Amino acid sequence: xxxxxxxxxxxxxxxxxxxxxxxxxxxxxxxxxxxxxxxxxxxxxxxxxxxxxxxxxxxxxxxxxxxxxxxxxxxxxxxxxxxxxxxxxxxxxxxxxxxxxxxxxxxxxxxxxxxxxxxxxxxxxxxxxxxxxxxxxxxxxxxxxxxxxxxxxxxxxxxxxxxxxxxxxxxxxxxxxxxxxxxxxxxxxxxxxxxxxxxxxxxxxxxxxxxxxxxxxxxxxxxxxxxxxxxxxxxxxxxxxxxxxxxxxxxxxxxxxxxxxxxxxxxxxxxxxxxxxxxxxxxxxxxxxxxxxxxxxxxxxxxxxxx
Amino acid sequence: xxxxxxxxxxxxxxxxxxxxxxxxxxxxxxxxxxxxxxxxxxxxxxxxxxxxxxxxxxxxxxxxxxxxxxxxxxxxxxxxxxxxxxxxxxxxxxxxxxxxxxxxxxxxxxxxxxxxxxxxxxxxxxxxxxxxxxxxxxxxxxxxxxxxxxxxxxxxxxxxxxxxxxxxxxxxxxxxxxxxxxxxxxxxxxxxxxxxxxxxxxxxxxxxxxxxxxxxxxxxxxxxxxxxxxxxxxxxxxxxxxxxxxxxxxxxxxxxxxxxxxxxxxxxxxxxxxxxxxxxxxxxxxxxxxxxxxxxxxxxxxxxxxx
Numbered sequence: 001x002x003x004x005x006x007x008x009x010x011x012x013x014x015x016x017x018x019x020x021x022x023x024x025x026x027x028x029x030x031x032x033x034x035x036x037x038x039x040x041x042x043x044x045x046x047x048x049x050x051x052x053x054x055x056x057x058x059x060x061x062x063x064x065x066x067x068x069x070x071x072x073x074x075x076x077x078x079x080x081x082x083x084x085x086x087x088x089x090x091x092x093x094x095x096x097x098x099x100x101x102x103x104x105x106x107x108x109x110x111x112x113x114x115x116x117x118x119x120x121x122x123x124x125x126x127x128x129x130x131x132x133x134x135x136x137x138x139x140x141x142x143x144x145x146x147x148x149x150x151x152x153x154x155x156x157x158x159x160x161x162x163x164x165x166x167x168x169x170x171x172x173x174x175x176x177x178x179x180x181x182x183x184x185x186x187x188x189x190x191x192x193x194x195x196x197x198x199x200x201x202x203x204x205x206x207x208x209x210x211x212x213x214x215x216x217x218x219x220x221x222x223x224x225x226x227x228x229x230x231x232x233x234x235x236x237x238x239x240x241x242x243x244x245x246x247x248x249x250x251x252x253x254x255x256x257x258x259x260x261x262x263x264x265x266x267x268x269x270x271x272x273x274x275x276x277x278x279x280x281x282x283x284x285x286x287x288x289x290x291x292x293x294x295x296x297x298x299x300x301x302x303x304x305x306x307x
Numbered sequence: 308x309x310x311x312x313x314x315x316x317x318x319x320x321x322x323x324x325x326x327x328x329x330x331x332x333x334x335x336x337x338x339x340x341x342x343x344x345x346x347x348x349x350x351x352x353x354x355x356x357x358x359x360x361x362x363x364x365x366x367x368x369x370x371x372x373x374x375x376x377x378x379x380x381x382x383x384x385x386x387x388x389x390x391x392x393x394x395x396x397x398x399x400x401x402x403x404x405x406x407x408x409x410x411x412x413x414x415x416x417x418x419x420x421x422x423x424x425x426x427x428x429x430x431x432x433x434x435x436x437x438x439x440x441x442x443x444x445x446x447x448x449x450x451x452x453x454x455x456x457x458x459x460x461x462x463x464x465x466x467x468x469x470x471x472x473x474x475x476x477x478x479x480x481x482x483x484x485x486x487x488x489x490x491x492x493x494x495x496x497x498x499x500x501x502x503x504x505x506x507x508x509x510x511x512x513x514x515x516x517x518x519x520x521x522x523x524x525x526x527x528x529x530x531x532x533x534x535x536x537x538x539x540x541x542x543x544x545x546x547x548x549x550x551x552x553x554x555x556x557x558x559x560x561x562x563x564x565x566x567x568x569x570x571x572x573x574x575x576x577x578x579x580x581x582x583x584x585x586x587x588x589x590x591x592x593x594x595x596x597x598x599x600x601x602x603x604x605x606x607x608x609x610x611x612x613x614x
Contacts, residue, residue, distance in 0.1 A: 016353055040350065042346075046323055072376055073376045077320075102372070105399075105404075107450065
């Protein structure tokens, strides 16, 4: 079980040469997702040598420009590179119309199957599932319809304790799958050998929650509870608490409060307003109530491995 | 009379860290225009320290992504910076719908008056005029509706030859404007003093023609004739002449042929396909028939001053 998150951009609003808007490249359980896609994301992917072809699914939190203006360019580039594999895009209602209109007016199409999954629910819902990962929305409280996303690894099978199993010659290879699935073994005499004796539990699953942009919003706590990694926006510091409230953003202290109440293992901050020059102030403010916190920085990689 | 052209991007199709899509910042006769606006243009403007606030008019050649995907982000940034002065955008029909849709779905507006001037004519037309500059379209031959643009300085007034004028005490200060406008002076005895005697001609006006993207298209020659500076796309070399024809682009030789037949003073090449690594091959190919040619390069500045 492994999770690797590369920050492609973690600044709010206007892109600058040193401050790229939100985008993250998430590798989890050997699956790759792109989360948000501000202007210049495709250049950032190239800069950090992250493979375009691995991205099969893109999640867009909301339709403010600093979270999706790079999407049309990325899709166009996929097509120019003659991509063949399908691409799925999850985002708010309207995202399909924006992309379709631009392809219509350019009288061009895409080289691959492009599927939109438009989100409208205000309740957390399962939106993506494959054999390795599930993704749920984390409805947020922003000026427009916005979702965060919760990525959860699916549990692996239990591990066979061969040194124990070998003591029972009646357990055959064809029984192994049942044991991996957690079933007890029933001997011919009716005696039950508990699965706990014959197997070890799989490594714990990893969970990553991405929450941007949002007001301080306690409704998300049950959804993001105890995740291994929480990205929570911190556009402002407490000195601009009123502005945060007005613009429906969070302060670093508020992000840390959510992390603390949600008992998450680690918090990462981002979406910094361009008014701040010293990002360590965000770290200090958050650390005042929650210890395991780090700043997201462009190009920074966060890795977790459970074995 | 002066012209300063800064190349913000001169590569075709997909942006890369070293290859920015088309955009040019033109300062002509103390007026500033942005021509095309590929993804990342706003970052390029910042990189080269070019003032956002000076841009009052943007010209978009066509609706292929590498020429306009940066426009929505630039407009958004203008608004985030609380721009108040109006912005005029000239481009193909449809451009307003693309921008409007994205602002509608983000439930945001712009802080300044935003005016679209959608182009549909297939004939060259005067689309912009102020006291210093006129701009005409240069209809091109591409896969979709595409215009180049011809920027022409307006002539300055004639210069008074004070050493001559002082010999005629009857010429008063209130007569000067007529002389600057080219009128002869009529003495009280009816004698005509020719304007040529009393004034010198103003410096010659400068003309810049921007032509991207287009097939080899001789129809543009009468429009761009004798311009001081011609930017003509050269996506390919002659080795890909057939591909150029098929995709409705030009080779460096074809660009040079247009420059030669149009008797322009200087040609600059650009919009290079990513398949080429050695751009000097473009220069060599063009120079085989037209001597005064240069490569456009990201960040390069072309200046002309007429005094």
